[in-house]
Amino acid sequence: MLNPALRDPAALPRLALTLLAVLLLWPGLALSELNLAVLFDERNATNMGRFLADFWPLAHDREFLRLLGRATLETLAIATAGMALALLIAIPGALLASRALSLSAVHRSGRPAWWARALRWPVRGLLIVLRSVPEIVWALLFVRAVGLGPTAGVLAIAITYSGMLGKVYAEIFESVDPRPSRALLIAGSPRLAAFAYGILPNAAAEMLSYTVYRWECAIRASVVMGFVGAGGLGQQIDLSMRMFAGGQVASMLLTFLLLVLLADQLSRLLRARLL
Amino acid sequence: MSISLSGVGLTHANGQVALSEIDLQVKLGERVAIIGPSGAGKTSLLRLLASNLQPSSGQIQLLGQQPWQLGARQRQQLRARIGLIHQAPPLPPRQRVVTAVLAGKLGQWSLGKSLLNLLHPLDMPGARAALSRLDLADKLFERCDQLSGGQLQRVGIARVLYQAPELILADEPVSAMDPVLAGHTLSVLNEEVSRRGMTLLASLHAVELALAHFPRIIGVREGRIVFDLPPEAIGASALDALYANELLPAVPASATPAPVSVQIPRC
Numbered sequence: 001m002l003n004p005a006l007r008d009p010a011a012l013p014r015l016a017l018t019l020l021a022v023l024l025l026w027p028g029l030a031l032s033e034l035n036l037a038v039l040f041d042e043r044n045a046t047n048m049g050r051f052l053a054d055f056w057p058l059a060h061d062r063e064f065l066r067l068l069g070r071a072t073l074e075t076l077a078i079a080t081a082g083m084a085l086a087l088l089i090a091i092p093g094a095l096l097a098s099r100a101l102s103l104s105a106v107h108r109s110g111r112p113a114w115w116a117r118a119l120r121w122p123v124r125g126l127l128i129v130l131r132s133v134p135e136i137v138w139a140l141l142f143v144r145a146v147g148l149g150p151t152a153g154v155l156a157i158a159i160t161y162s163g164m165l166g167k168v169y170a171e172i173f174e175s176v177d178p179r180p181s182r183a184l185l186i187a188g189s190p191r192l193a194a195f196a197y198g199i200l201p202n203a204a205a206e207m208l209s210y211t212v213y214r215w216e217c218a219i220r221a222s223v224v225m226g227f228v229g230a231g232g233l234g235q236q237i238d239l240s241m242r243m244f245a246g247g248q249v250a251s252m253l254l255t256f257l258l259l260v261l262l263a264d265q266l267s268r269l270l271r272a273r274l275l
Numbered sequence: 276m277s278i279s280l281s282g283v284g285l286t287h288a289n290g291q292v293a294l295s296e297i298d299l300q301v302k303l304g305e306r307v308a309i310i311g312p313s314g315a316g317k318t319s320l321l322r323l324l325a326s327n328l329q330p331s332s333g334q335i336q337l338l339g340q341q342p343w344q345l346g347a348r349q350r351q352q353l354r355a356r357i358g359l360i361h362q363a364p365p366l367p368p369r370q371r372v373v374t375a376v377l378a379g380k381l382g383q384w385s386l387g388k389s390l391l392n393l394l395h396p397l398d399m400p401g402a403r404a405a406l407s408r409l410d411l412a413d414k415l416f417e418r419c420d421q422l423s424g425g426q427l428q429r430v431g432i433a434r435v436l437y438q439a440p441e442l443i444l445a446d447e448p449v450s451a452m453d454p455v456l457a458g459h460t461l462s463v464l465n466e467e468v469s470r471r472g473m474t475l476l477a478s479l480h481a482v483e484l485a486l487a488h489f490p491r492i493i494g495v496r497e498g499r500i501v502f503d504l505p506p507e508a509i510g511a512s513a514l515d516a517l518y519a520n521e522l523l524p525a526v527p528a529s530a531t532p533a534p535v536s537v538q539i540p541r542c
Contacts, residue, residue, distance in 0.1 A: 106327060197378045
């Protein structure tokens, strides 16, 4: 037998936690009706195989490429315009919601007064409301309101992403070193100036990489929203899939990969310039 | 009167008493050093005077105004007339020295000017003049993370000199410098303060520097003012009493070290 002094005291709790996790996961699998067997069903497999076989050769005729180019530009435009509108709401929202710029926190060792905390709650609530409804739902709503086309996609991205960006920006402001901005505040600086000189230099890199990452997500989201008629690449993929044009779908998926790669490189480039 | 405290006490949120029954009057243009052992309350006193902490009891008057009777806006205006030199100046690592120094005037500039200054430094001659008093003019466009601790402290001093407040509070302003540089920097600071008619309060852990550079010395111990004298009236016994530490073994009077007895453990 093992010497009792050499037995790891953490072993038993770890085993128990593992068993508990498995026990909790099982009902999840059962409830979601995951059945991997359908993948190996012969008829399904041949159907899927035929669709995938169509992917090659890639569609590359002149007319399709022109269409693809237009759709790609439209997608980029939806994502970028949506992000720009989102930033217009997110930046003021984050400044209002963040504790980092609290004047009353300066002489309370970092804890704002109760009324200051209470005033931040409605702003936080607004940001929660903005991001709690998925962009696809907003897109469906706006397609009904303003009709088919990119406008619905832009508005849907602006609303959902402003909530996400605002929340994350506010948290970034709170997570960087608070001392530079506090020092400026006790030298009489206004709060926005203390933000620009004390918080922004430390937060800029993280904000930038998160913003570019969100832009990348917005590109993906605008494609998904295309399926419900909000323009861009998604609408084209939807059409091509309905026509069982596998080659066109493959070309568009490849374009997609290139867009994400582009966003990734852009983020890297900007961070390298800033850091 | 520049500073007037009567019966001021400060208790931290965790119930620890940092200062009690502080009475202090400092006239305009006076230069005062605060000395005392670690944890005596020197930093708390300075942060109280910078209205960075609110006293739990007593009356505090700064530059003729009671900071805690003012609204937030007027208090910010009062704070802009007081400069605090931090022991470790909190400067963002990626900020350039010129921006860090010019930030001293944020309390006096309009927001538009402050933001414009972030894009292009608006008063490079002013920043250079403040830095050159501290022999750092060549570091104008360096980033703050490329400076040593002593250089950062001097940038912090330059920022407050550029702010040109009426009252300067300095918390261990030369603690990261070698003795020669520390003495030189303190005399520069004192010269600037007397030339411009400012009031200066500095906490120092180097007693000899305090005695050499300041005409009035305040000894603080356990949150109370123990003495308030000109340097020539402070004797060795007063300093010994100020720095006496019951927790450490008393320094042996004899210069010869006690004989070391070696014990070889036996199994």
